[in-house]
Each structure stands twice: as structure tokens, then as C-alpha cells.
Amino acid sequence: MALRLRDWLISRQRYWGTPIPVLYCEKDGMVPVPDDQLPVELPYDVEFTGREGNPLSRSKSFVEAKCPKCGGPARRETDTMDTFVDSSWYYLRYLSPRDEARMFDPEIAGRWMPVDQYIGGIEHAILHLLYARFICKVLHDFGLVGVEEPFQNLFNQGMITRFSEKSGRVEKMSKSRGNTVSPDELIAEMGADTERVYTLFVGPPEKEAEWSGEAVSGAYRFLTRVWRLLERLPEAPPTAPADAALERDTHAAIQRVTQSFQRFSFNTAVAALMELSNSLGKALEEKTASRLRCEQAFDALVQLLHPPRAHPPGRPGGRQAARPGGGGRHGR
Numbered sequence: 001m002a003l004r005l006r007d008w009l010i011s012r013q014r015y016w017g018t019p020i021p022v023l024y025c026e027k028d029g030m031v032p033v034p035d036d037q038l039p040v041e042l043p044y045d046v047e048f049t050g051r052e053g054n055p056l057s058r059s060k061s062f063v064e065a066k067c068p069k070c071g072g073p074a075r076r077e078t079d080t081m082d083t084f085v086d087s088s089w090y091y092l093r094y095l096s097p098r099d100e101a102r103m104f105d106p107e108i109a110g111r112w113m114p115v116d117q118y119i120g121g122i123e124h125a126i127l128h129l130l131y132a133r134f135i136c137k138v139l140h141d142f143g144l145v146g147v148e149e150p151f152q153n154l155f156n157q158g159m160i161t162r163f164s165e166k167s168g169r170v171e172k173m174s175k176s177r178g179n180t181v182s183p184d185e186l187i188a189e190m191g192a193d194t195e196r197v198y199t200l201f202v203g204p205p206e207k208e209a210e211w212s213g214e215a216v217s218g219a220y221r222f223l224t225r226v227w228r229l230l231e232r233l234p235e236a237p238p239t240a241p242a243d244a245a246l247e248r249d250t251h252a253a254i255q256r257v258t259q260s261f262q263r264f265s266f267n268t269a270v271a272a273l274m275e276l277s278n279s280l281g282k283a284l285e286e287k288t289a290s291r292l293r294c295e296q297a298f299d300a301l302v303q304l305l306h307p308p309r310a311h312p313p314g315r316p317g318g319r320q321a322a323r324p325g326g327g328g329r330h331g332r
């Protein structure tokens with residue numbers, strides 16, 4: 001792996017962030033905080049005034065410390081680490097979050113690493129992702145992880161945009177722009193399944209997509225139609241001449257949904273489900289398929305609507321079986 005990393009300034013003049021465990025003594029200069037005084041925790045008596053500079057530097061209880069070398073007065077470092085420092089290795093910390101002595105348990109990391117699938121915005125591709133890979137390589141060289149690359153697959157999702165009353169333009173959905181949609185209200189009105197179907201159907205997940213209230217209603221109508229199909233199944237005749245057509249449509253839908261899933265192309269998977277529901281509706285309407293075929297089509301439709309977790313591409317399914325939900329080592 002050839003990385004062209006630039007020097008990375010990890011310090012920030014912010015309250016939030018991990019304190020840099022360093023003290024300054026007039027006599028001894030820069031002194032690291034001894035292990036038994038770690039972690040250095042952020043103080044609570046901080047005033048956020050909006051004035052220039054780091055609010056931490058105005059917290060006496062934080063700044064004033066004792067030099068571990070000479071016992072004289074020392075000043076605590078008030079810069080904190082950028083949050084990228086944490087996100088560069090948190091995938092390892094998640095594996096042993098309660099370990100108080102080490103960053104993570106190398107044995108557990110050996111069982112779980114690398115990460116199967118990384119999903120993130122493209123804005124992380126040149127900073128966070130590079131640092132995360134670099135730090136993994138360093139930890140590998142230290143013998144703490146068995147892999148040099150932390151992530152097996154990368155998927156960059158697009159952003160959701162929406163018309164903003166404030167600016168009169170379609171913009172990235174964000175709280176500061178006042179154009180967000182509360183999922184709670186949507187779920188209360190049309191249910192969580194509508195929200196899920198809409199989110200998957202809004203467009204190719206790697207592209208930007210504009211939120212549309214009308215399309216949300218479309219997702220709701222689709223699910224209502226599926227529900228009505230169930231009620232209409234008994235209308236199907238015992239035998240029918242055109243059984244093969246509905247059976248073909250059913251298998252075509254299974255194939256399309258499966259392939260779409262593997263490509264993260266969830267919008268085309270939903271489109272395939274809508275087509276299958278239309279074929280089944282038409283067969284029931286025109287009585288062209290038998291009851292058995294209609295029931296098979298409906299079963300397939302419902303199963304495809306709530307698919308089990310797919311194995312990530314390139315990963316043998318057997319590995320999943322070796323991951324019980326705990327095994328005694330995870331939680332303490």
C-alpha cells in the first residue's frame with residue numbers, strides 16, 4: 001500500500017475532543033501525564049461565551065495542575081484532538097468497548113477484522129478513510145491487528161436534498177438549513193415500513209436524491225396495495241390457462257431483487273417488487289392464474305419485502321456462523 005499522507009495537525013482549539021495528555025512545567029518543560037492519571041477528562045465548569053479561543057483555557061480546574069516530576073505548578077495542555085483521531089480506530093474499540101487497560105483486545109480483533117462493509121459519505125474518502133487505513137497499518141506493524149487494510153468493501157452513499165424555504169433553493173438536508181423531515185411524524189402518519197420503502201426507492205443510493213412528499217405517499221400506496229392483494233387471493237380460480245406467465249414474473253422478480261441487493265441498488269429492488277405486485281394484481285383481476293400460482297407469487301413478494309441480512313460479497317457464509325452473539329468474551 002502506497003500512501004501519500006500529508007502531515008496531519010491533530011490538535012484543535014475546541015472543548016469537545018479528547019484532551020492531549022501533556023503538562024507544561026516551568027522547570028521541566030513538556031511532561032507527559034503519567035499512566036495512573038489517565039484518562040484526562042474534560043471539566044464541567046466551562047463557560048461557553050462565544051469569545052475567541054478555546055473555552056478550556058479559561059477553566060482553572062482544568063488548566064492548573066501539578067508537575068508529576070517536581071511537584072511544582074504546571075499548566076495543562078488545552079488543545080484537544082480532532083474527532084478524526086477517534087474515528088480512525090473506533091471500529092477496533094467497538095470490539096472491546098469495556099477494556100480499561102488496552103485500546104482493544106487483539107484476540108477479539110483477530111476474530112472480527114477486517115470490517116465487511118464500510119458505508120460513508122464521499123467527503124470522508126480523502127481524510128478519515130486515509131487516516132483510518134494508515135492507523136490500521138501502524139497497528140498491524142505493532143502486531144496488534146492481523147490485517148493491513150481495515151475495510152473490505154467501500155460504499156459511498158449520496159446525500160438527501162430538499163427544498164428550503166429559507167433560501168428558496170433545493171439544498172442538502174440539514175438542521176441548520178431548516179429543511180429536514182422528522183421521521184417520527186412520518187412514521188406516526190404512514191408507518192415505519194413506508195419510511196423504509198421510500199428511503200430505499202428514492203433513487204440510486206450512491207447519488208444525491210431530492211426528498212418528495214408525493215413519492216412518500218406513493219410508497220404508502222404500494223404497501224396498501226400489497227395488503228389488498230392478500231385479501232384478494234381467495235378470488236383466484238383453482239386452475240387457469242396462463243399460470244406460466246405469473247410464475248415467470250415471480251422468478252424474474254426474485255432474480256432482480258437478489259442481484260439489486262448485491263449491488264446496493266435498492267431502488268431497483270423496490271421497482272421489481274412493484275412490478276411483481278402489478279403482475280399479481282392483473283392476474284387476480286383477469287383470473288389468468290391459478291390460486292396456487294397467485295399464492296406462490298404473493299409469498300415471494302412478501303419474503304422479498306423483508307429480506308434477511310445478505311452476506312457481503314466476497315465473504316464466505318461460513319464466517320458468519322463462527323460469530324455467535326458474544327461467546328463470553330465480548331461483554332464483561
Ligand SMILES: [Zn+2]
Binds near residue numbers: 026068072
Ligand atoms: Zn516540574
